[in-house]
Amino acid sequence: MKTAITNLGLIVSGDWREPFVAGDTIVMEGGAIVHVGGADADAMEGADVVIDAGGTTAMPGLIDSHVHITFGDYTPRQKTVGYLESYVHGGVTTAITASEVHVPGRPKDPAGVKALAVAALKSFQDYRPGGMRVHAGAVILEPGLTGADLAEIAAQGVWMAKAGFGAFPTPYDYAPLIAEARALGMVTLVHTGGSSIPGSSGIWADHLLAMRPDVSFHVNGGPIAMPDGDFPRLVNESDVALQICTAGNLRTALLVAKLATAAGAFDRVLIATDTPTGSGIMPLGMLYTITHLASLGGIPVERAIAAATGNNARVYRLNSGVIAPGRDADVVLIDACAGGSKNDALAGLANGDIAAVGALVTDGVPRFVGRSRNTPQTIRPVRVAECRIPQDFSGAGH
Known part of the structure; x- marks a missing residue:
């Protein structure tokens, strides 16, 4: 056409x-x-x-790099059908999974988390709700997974790995698997801030600097932010991408944008929504965060749009944006x-x-x-x- x-x-x-x-x-x-x-x-x-x-x-079409995909255009968290198609009407042309953590009764053993990632990946390869591109299937890192396990699913196309919801004793224990995933070419993603689900723990700058993932998920809080003193460390002592989410802490979102701009690191600022969650479904969330950065944070609008498009595309290695x-x-x-x-x-x-x-x-x-x-x-x-x-x-x- x-x-x-x-x-x-x-x-x-x-x-x-x-x-x-x-x-x-x-x-x-x-x-x-x-x-x-x-x-x-x-x-x-x-x-x-x-x-x-x-x-x-x-x-460019907006790229929401933090969407809680499950299967189909349905969110069990909000019991809503058609939310992805509705996001298309908010200018979102690409959704990237934040892992399929909201699948009811999600498996937590190595075989189960591998199967979940592969099934989610493959179920969206030819399914485009409202015309949206959906990149699904981020493996949730759990105890017992090995480098060989990651290599097995990488061979089947899984290209993202998520840390933060596993049953490890401390966040530092994710570091070896993050390194294994990065060596396989996966984009590695880490929950940042306070605990968001029962059984998980807060992840702060010390943990992120030890793990060295590609992306600090909802760096401004998902929904609870890490201490203010951690933000300059993450900006200045790492090259981790800094994902700002609508469903997080607005004050620290503006702080991250200010620090990254001052450090000449705006390439690392990404906009996403972190929805659907307890914060709800937000078809206009990407546009709202663009307005927040521009109207409250003094970021030029065209630069804020780039954080929601080209910056996301570069970090996630997409041809869009x-x-x-x-x-x-x-x-x-x-x-x-x-x-x-x-x-x-x-x-x-x-x-x-x-x-x-x-x-x-x-x-x-x-x-x-x-x-x-x-x-x-x-x-x-x-x-x-x-x-x-x-x-x-x-x-x-x-």
């Missing part, structure tokens, strides 16, 4: 060092971006769908909300307002055009200008 978006007012790249792309047109074909720039007639020729952006802003030729064709059109006090998406976000989502494309396929059911209306109308296939891309209204 070939899809073109034209008449854009602004293109936010997802790369905070070069945050904007010149041009008013994005063309996608075969699931990839093939053209970014002016409205080139040759590039747009033969497009199956042409979207008139109406002067709105394009950004950046608007450039060759990258995955996941694009969201946003604008200031109708009835608000600002006139464009970035000004609205900097003001602390949620963005209006006017269209969303994943894998080069429009999932809705004109209106997200979870946000207010855009100021500028977004519409399908041409369509050569028998399909209606209008979004469901309220």
